[in-house]
Amino acid sequence: MAIIELKNVSYKYPLTDSPALKNINLQVNEGEFVALIGPNGAGKSTLCYTIAGFVPHFFKGEISGTVEVAGSESSKSNLHEWVLNVGLAFQNPFNQISGAKYTVFEELAFGLENIGVPRDEMIQRVNDAMKLTGISDLADRSPYSLSGGQQQRVALTSILVMQPKVLVLDEPTSQMDPIGTREVFGVIRAMAERGMTVLMAEHKVEWIANFADRVVALHDGEILLEGTPQDVLTSDLLVEKAFGISRYTSVARKAKELGLWKGNRLPVTLEEAMDGFAR
Amino acid sequence: MNSFSMYVARDSGLHKLHPLTKGLLTLLLLVSGLTLPGNWTGYFLVLLVITPLAVWGKVFRSFLRIVWGISLPFILSVVIIQSLFWGSGTPIFEYWIFAPKVEGALFAVISVGRIILVMAGFILFAMTTRPDTLMISLKQVGVPSSLAYIIVTTLQIIPRFQSKASTILDAQRSRGLETDGNVFVRARAVVPIILPLVLGSLVEVEERAIAIEARGFNSNKKETSLIEIPDSNAQVFFRKFFVLLMVLSILARIAWQLLN
Amino acid sequence: MRIEIRDLNFTYPTGVEALRGISLTIESGEQVAIVGQNGAGKTTLVKHLNGLLQPTSGTVHVGDWNTKEHSVAKMARRVGYVFQNPDEQLFSKNVGTEVAFGPRNLGMSAEQAERQIKDALTMAELSDKTETNPYDLSPTWRKMVALASVIAMDTNIVIFDEPTTGQDAASSARIANVIKVLRERGKTVITITHDIDFCAENFERVIAMSQGQILLDGKANDVLGQDEILATTYVDPPQLTRLGKKLGFKQTVRNEEEFLGELKK
DSSP: OEEEEEEEEEEEOTTOSSOSEEEEEEEEETTOEEEEEOOTTSSHHHHHHHHTTHHHHTTOOEEEEEEEETTEEGGGSOHHHHTTTEEEEOSOSGGGSOSSOSSHHHHHHHHHHHTTOOHHHHHHHHHHHHHHHTOGGGTTSOGGGSOHHHHHHHHHHHHHTTOOSEEEEESTTTTOOHHHHHHHHHHHHHHHHTTOEEEEEOSOHHHHHHHOSEEEEEETTEEEEEEOHHHHHTOHHHHHTTOOOOHHHHHHHHHHHTTOOOSSSOOOSHHHHHHHHHO | OOTTSSOOOOOOHHHHSOHHHHHHHHHHHHHHHHHSSSTTHHHHHIIIIIHHHHHHTTOHHHHHHHHHHHHHHHHHHHHHHHHHHOOSSOBSOOBTTBOOBHHHHHHHHHHHHHHHHHHHHHHHHHHHSOHHHHHHHHHHTTOOHHHHHHHHHHHHHHHHHHHHHHHHHHHHHTTTOOOSSSHHHHHHHHHHHHHHHHHHHHHHHHHHHHHHHTTTTTOOSOOOOSSOOOOOHHHHHHHHHHHHHHHHHHHHHHHHHHHO | OOEEEEEEEEEOTTSOEEEEEEEEEEOTTOEEEEEOOTTSSHHHHHHTTTTSSOOSEEEEEETTEEGGGSOHHHHTTTEEEEOSOGGGTOOSSSHHHHHHHHHHHTTOOHHHHHHHHHHHHHHTTOGGGTTSOGGGSOHHHHHHHHHHHHHTTOOSEEEEESTTTTOOHHHHHHHHHHHHHHHHTTOEEEEEOSOHHHHHHHOSEEEEEETTEEEEEEEHHHHHTOHHHHHHTTOOOOHHHHHHHHTTOSSOOOSHHHHHHHHHO
């Protein structure tokens, strides 16, 4: 059952000549984890904003085609209603802190205050969300005193607490150090395992290979490839178009040419690489 | 504590006052300082009203440090400008392009008093008022959410700007920009520091607008609040009284101008 | 131009002891990567090289200059520093002017500045964007502008602070290429990076820091093979190094060439 459906979506930002998205057709089923890859400028962020409604409601510009999430159509909705269905988090955790709240607990309640949730329910939902993402120990800290990884986890939790139907993440670990990356992926994984539908733009190919159900490769505003992580991430097409690929894949490809790769298919993860070389 | 807000948590009577009470008191001090006659009103209000309040609020030492740090550049520019540009009058001394006059110096002193009053008032307010409780209380009296949000986050912006400006300064110095030296050297350094600060902030502001929108900021539902702010009948009375005093002192000033 | 650091200690005004007894020599033309968890002191160390920070005790010499005796602006003649966030640097109306800022500050002659700027723009693949306003470019390209504006200063030593954060593969390759050209020109390149694969593929010497001290300092192959010690400062080994270990290679490998070399044996 498709919970996100884009049909023939094209979009041009205001005051630009070339479209950022060209004829995108995409379906995401409930509970699926879809990874979005592509070079910078390919349209990953634009696609994320489109599903989240900010294109075109916030950014204006020209859009054609239909964007549907959980039965509602973006063009027929108001942004303030749409955001309740689609949660959005992006790269820079610092800019996702409201700046109006003094503790993490209150920061998490910010969204619920805005939509008029009664106080008792607010407290319950915030506690539950913190437990789910493992940040209960940060409740009394000031959001600005946290590390990048902690801030990003707070940002994710503050979206989760709104109970969206779908989660859109635009490169959530791009600016994290290794510890932060691990923490953030941990939270995302926990949410995915609970059945949340996730669309995530990401460069870290190895992680995608382990957790994504499907990978969509975007290039120059169009969908270049779509399929399982195995199929997409080892495709020669990615090399042709200068995508970043896993070093395991790249070295195995070269080893294959030298007759030193013994696996059936090219690897994406460490385990697959070990397997293929060790035989 | 939170190094990006001027708020300093203390267990003091001043902290426990309702945000609007403190806000209106600050405005009252400002208005009185600017409308009441006398050259030294600014200084009086700072010494006799604001300073005791700072002591009550248990923030006196940091308050002093911050007020001095922020006022100093303004004070220096006022003094310099008055020395350079005051027209006719009784000269104090003459050196190169600097020819301060008694009248100019007096004007500078009055202005400095007002500058310190404004700075001290707002800084004490920011130091003893939680931005979020201020925002809630503003919304409760009908201030639109977006305006309340802007006011509150602006209070947090000053320390944030300082930290950013410092990084920008480092980056530009590393590109050979001289910052130590005479006035002209320092003047040349202003644009390479201010522009990235402003331009970079615009990028941040857009992202933050998206982030709060994503958390229902523009929802048309009636808002609720996590925190309940303590208030009292006495404070309600005083707030009305402060507004009355402000109006009266403005009227008195207008009347005085008309009669003279 | 050699960098000589002797017994460097640095404590921040807040009381945090960020560097403890660091002694280090970097010879002219070396390519050094500094890795380690956030808070280890990497940026603090590197900020001493151009005088942004002054030692609490100990000395830092860049060539014959003691950093205590020269302003940061003066040190900029020998040490270029590319900061992590380009938005904390860019302010000119177009890319060309922005890249000219550094050379102009250093008082280069018009012809020399012209040459340097052109060269830097070519290296950063910005030659076709000189009239564009930096803020009209994507964050990826803004980073290249910031990089070009430091390269144009033609300093003997160039420091990169997290050059590949947020960049895609093509951009990382571009930056790797810039580093290669700098190496060929005999420049000393020092980088702070969390991207351990980028580090492994482009730097011959790796210094791992933790809690204000140097844990490991040596040839990349040696340092990157020491999993356990690296793990204490939250550094994962590069992908190919890990794979090589699992496959039982005798030598530690750090790039495709070395990996395939070992595989053939």
